[in-house]
Amino acid sequence: MISHVEMPPVETDVFRARLFWLGRTPLTVGAGYLMKLATRQVRVTVDRIEKVIDAGSLAGADQGDQPQVVERNAVAEVVLRSRGLLALDEFRDLPNTGRFVLIEDYDTVGGGIIAMDGYPDQRSAVTRKSTNITAVEHRVTAEARARRNGHTGGVLWLTGLSGAGKSTLAIELEQRLFAKGYQVFVLDGDNVRHGLNANLGFSPEDRTENIRRVGEVAALFAEAGFLVLTAFISPYRADRERARSAAGAGFHEVHVRADLDVCEGRDPKGLYAKARRGEIRDFTGIDAPYEPPAAPELVVDTGRLSIEEAVQSVMDYIERRFAIAR
Numbered sequence: 001m002i003s004h005v006e007m008p009p010v011e012t013d014v015f016r017a018r019l020f021w022l023g024r025t026p027l028t029v030g031a032g033y034l035m036k037l038a039t040r041q042v043r044v045t046v047d048r049i050e051k052v053i054d055a056g057s058l059a060g061a062d063q064g065d066q067p068q069v070v071e072r073n074a075v076a077e078v079v080l081r082s083r084g085l086l087a088l089d090e091f092r093d094l095p096n097t098g099r100f101v102l103i104e105d106y107d108t109v110g111g112g113i114i115a116m117d118g119y120p121d122q123r124s125a126v127t128r129k130s131t132n133i134t135a136v137e138h139r140v141t142a143e144a145r146a147r148r149n150g151h152t153g154g155v156l157w158l159t160g161l162s163g164a165g166k167s168t169l170a171i172e173l174e175q176r177l178f179a180k181g182y183q184v185f186v187l188d189g190d191n192v193r194h195g196l197n198a199n200l201g202f203s204p205e206d207r208t209e210n211i212r213r214v215g216e217v218a219a220l221f222a223e224a225g226f227l228v229l230t231a232f233i234s235p236y237r238a239d240r241e242r243a244r245s246a247a248g249a250g251f252h253e254v255h256v257r258a259d260l261d262v263c264e265g266r267d268p269k270g271l272y273a274k275a276r277r278g279e280i281r282d283f284t285g286i287d288a289p290y291e292p293p294a295a296p297e298l299v300v301d302t303g304r305l306s307i308e309e310a311v312q313s314v315m316d317y318i319e320r321r322f323a324i325a326r
């Protein structure tokens, strides 16, 4: 793709669209459509419908917090997802190329404009700048490390909203696993942001870079034979998938799940209250997105389980997946 050096396209597999729906059958969450974008056609699926406005009355359609359909002639804000990375322009920067048409069974069923609010440009996370580099082979094998430690190295990647219980579980598990003889270490969002990632904030691109670095560090710890427990919100699916690729087969995604109102009710650091008062912007779950895992290896429902039950369920999982007979 050729682009102006000052105005390169955004690279992403998820984006927001404001669209006008013309289809005879409603647009639905999970449905797939062909998106015509300048000269390209790509398949996209509807990840979320954020808001629906009836074009006749201009009133918000009453579908609760999570609308599931957009009826004909309605205007909606939706989140669309593609399989691979797409190069896109935002409508506000480049109106001519920042718009698209949706097609279903050869019929035009909608048209809209692209916005990236809340979602990162993934360009820097996928760009390699170094060349002429050659990997050095270790002589200590992963098997030798595992034999000595009594368990394989790996990454248990905890993801979830603020207040879901990631740190509580990770810290408790670290102590219990250490007592059992595991080489174990917790990488926690709040701690890592004091050092390695002190130069990063909470913009979508900074969160992506935060998770990119942590994913690489966790993969190195795992290679060194450690069991790494990471406790980051890690709100974007693509970032977690990159962390998975960095660590390979030893990566296990754990969704620490609790509804937003449960997390907000706990509010252990008083941050939700600040976000509601407008003192913190771009707070996950309030005015910044969280993309739940589509197929995590484990779900821990901390809204239903006690801390002890939640710890035990992850502990059982770890013992099944990582322990080896010496």
Ligand SMILES: Nc1ncnc2c1ncn2[C@@H]1O[C@H](COP(=O)(O)OS(=O)(=O)O)[C@@H](OP(=O)(O)O)[C@H]1O
Binding pocket: 161, 162, 163, 166, 167, 189, 190, 193, 202, 206, 207, 208, 210, 211, 231, 232, 233, 234, 235, 269, 271, 280, 281, 282, 283, 284, 288
């Ligand atoms: N805007 C905003 N949104 C979300 N969280 C915020 C924000 N500002 C500060 N904090 C505090 O930072 C912790 C999240 O850091 P992470 O590194 O895990 O975030 S991310 O993965 O990069 O999204 C998070 O910690 P946890 O509550 O443990 O999740 C908060 O304490």
Ligand SMILES: Nc1ncnc2c1ncn2[C@@H]1O[C@H](COP(=O)(O)OP(=O)(O)O)[C@@H](O)[C@H]1O
Binding pocket: 160, 161, 162, 163, 164, 165, 166, 167, 168, 169, 231, 266, 268, 301, 302, 303, 305, 306, 307, 308, 310
């Ligand atoms: N089943 C549970 N698992 C984990 N934490 C729980 C659970 N039930 C209640 N909590 C409480 O929820 C809060 C979670 O906070 P924290 O661990 O800091 O979350 P996070 O790291 O995801 O932001 C703590 O105050 C904890 O005591």
